[in-house]
Amino acid sequence: MTVSVFDHPFLSGLLGDEEVADFFSAKADIDAMLAFEMALAEAEAAEGVIPKEAGEAIAAALKGFTPDIADLRDGTRRDGLPVPALVKQLCKRVGEPHSESVHFGATSQDLIDTSMAxxxxxxxxxxxxxxxxxxxxxxxxxxxxxxxxxxxxxxxxxxxxxxxxxxxxxxxxxxxxxxxxxxxxxxxxxILHFGGAAGTLDKLGDKAGRVTERLAERLGLTAMPRAxxxxxxxxxxxxxxxxxxxxxxxxxxxxxxxxxxxxxxxxxxxxxxxxxxxxxxxxxxxxxxxxxxxxxxxxxxxxxxxxxxxxxxxxxxxxxxxxxxxxxxxxxxxxxxxxxxxxxxxxxxxxxx
The missing domain is CATH 1.20.200.10 (Fumarase/aspartase (Central domain))
Structure with missing residues (x-):
């Protein structure tokens, strides 16, 4: 049973649309967020923000990764959004010595808004x-x-x-x-949503613009001068x-x-x-x-x-x-x-x- 007519067991036959609803499924959201994290690591590695080996390790580790949904649910209840819990899982997946390069310079809103875009x-x-x-x-x-x-x-x-x-x-x-x-x-x-903690990409210094352009190109989105x-x-x-x-x-x-x-x-x-x-x-x-x-x-x-x-x-x-x-x-x-x-x-x- 569900409170929404759009995915209700029988009311969805009248008012639902599975093809459209699939874009808002947990799987579609996670797949898009993982695409962001992999593209971010590759873009930052290309610009020397993180080690080349870290970019390769992150991209390899995140392919086919399936997060712990129950942990994301608990994390969302605690933090108001799933990204802190997800990033923690990704860091564990990547492992040392490259886990500190995961999600580097980004913030939760970058991930969520770009996934939606x-x-x-x-x-x-x-x-x-x-x-x-x-x-x-x-x-x-x-x-x-x-x-x-x-x-x-x-x-x-x-x-x-x-x-x-x-x-x-x-x-x-x-x-x-x-x-x-x-x-x-x-x-x-x-458009790409990428601004870091308060929209200034402060951790990327003078490489922020080039990383942004590379990231947008990899994701097929338009780069903005600011988030x-x-x-x-x-x-x-x-x-x-x-x-x-x-x-x-x-x-x-x-x-x-x-x-x-x-x-x-x-x-x-x-x-x-x-x-x-x-x-x-x-x-x-x-x-x-x-x-x-x-x-x-x-x-x-x-x-x-x-x-x-x-x-x-x-x-x-x-x-x-x-x-x-x-x-x-x-x-x-x-x-x-x-x-x-x-x-x-x-x-x-x-x-x-």
Missing amino acids: LRLVGLLGILGRRIDALVAELDALTARDGDIEVMGHTRMQAAIPVPAARKIASWRDPLARHSQRLEAVEKEIG RHCERDAQAGLASWLSLVTGSLGKMGQDIALMAQSEMGEIRLASGGGSSAMPHKQNPIGAEMLVTLARFNATLLSGMHQSLVHENERSGAAWTLEWMLLPQMAVATGAALRTAAALLDGLAFVKRG
């Missing part, structure tokens, strides 16, 4: 492809049914007849714009984009649910949900879930904007709030895109007369 870059690629597929599906729907006349409505009242293409365009075009915005979102998210530990506009911007996507899909779902009403009959769904009491019904489950997920993300967005308020150089409270909210918003967006694709499959506008 690595995973979000992969996730955004998937979401982008799903949006583009939906746009193509809506283009096909326009080509087939766009000339069918339906009733236009303003203020929930019948207005004048409009072509179905007009309805579809109000679903398609925002998604196309979100796809165009994605490049800027990815650019802001796909953005307490500047969270990129994360809030991503949350805003996620909410925009689900909001646009929610508008489509709301329209479809209204047009599929028995009294309207302007849209025919390929399938619908059954009723335990009224077996004649075909409920527009997919359309309703698009509305639900839109409202869910819109609600969580305010929390992500609260997480912008990082006091001084690092905030435990605001940072932890991100961990609670952003993964849920991402999975909700994945679920909405998956649901929208299923909803459009077989959907048709009905010709009158």
Whole structure:
């Protein structure tokens, strides 16, 4: 049993998205953190910050390493985050005389934020492809049914007849714009977080810039002139984009649910949900879930904007709030895109007369 609908044993069938959720699994997080530590050791060894032999020993020792999860859980309870316990395990794994070179010059936030950046870059690629597929599906729907006349409505009242293409365009075009915005979102998210204790990389001295460039290159991220530990506009911007996507899909779902009403009959769904009491019904489950997920993300967005308020150089409270909210918003967006694709499959506008 779980408190989250996204990985609930049966509610996840309606609201979950395993492909997206995998990016936030413990395994994905640990794999990304280990990639950071190996790349850090290699970059520092290349610049002479740590001995060459230490860099090689760390990279070799961490390949295939599986940490003690129970120990990480205890450490997180004690320290507020898993990194101190993880680094201790890594040092033990590497052993003497090279353990003192593990995680050298870095801090916990470097590790956690870079892990998240690595995973979000992969996730955004998937979401982008799903949006583009939906746009193509809506283009096909326009080509087939766009000339069918339906009733236009303003203020929930019948207005004048409009072509179905007009309805579809109000679903398609925002998604196309979100796809165009994605490049800027990815650019802001796909950065290296590396600043050391208070964002100054003080332990690396005049080699800080070169180590940063090497580390970013190895991880496929963009190097920053200074760490953005307490500047969270990129994360809030991503949350805003996620909410925009689900909001646009929610508008489509709301329209479809209204047009599929028995009294309207302007849209025919390929399938619908059954009723335990009224077996004649075909409920527009997919359309309703698009509305639900839109409202869910819109609600969580305010929390992500609260997480912008990082006091001084690092905030435990605001940072932890991100961990609670952003993964849920991402999975909700994945679920909405998956649901929208299923909803459009077989959907048709009905010709009158």
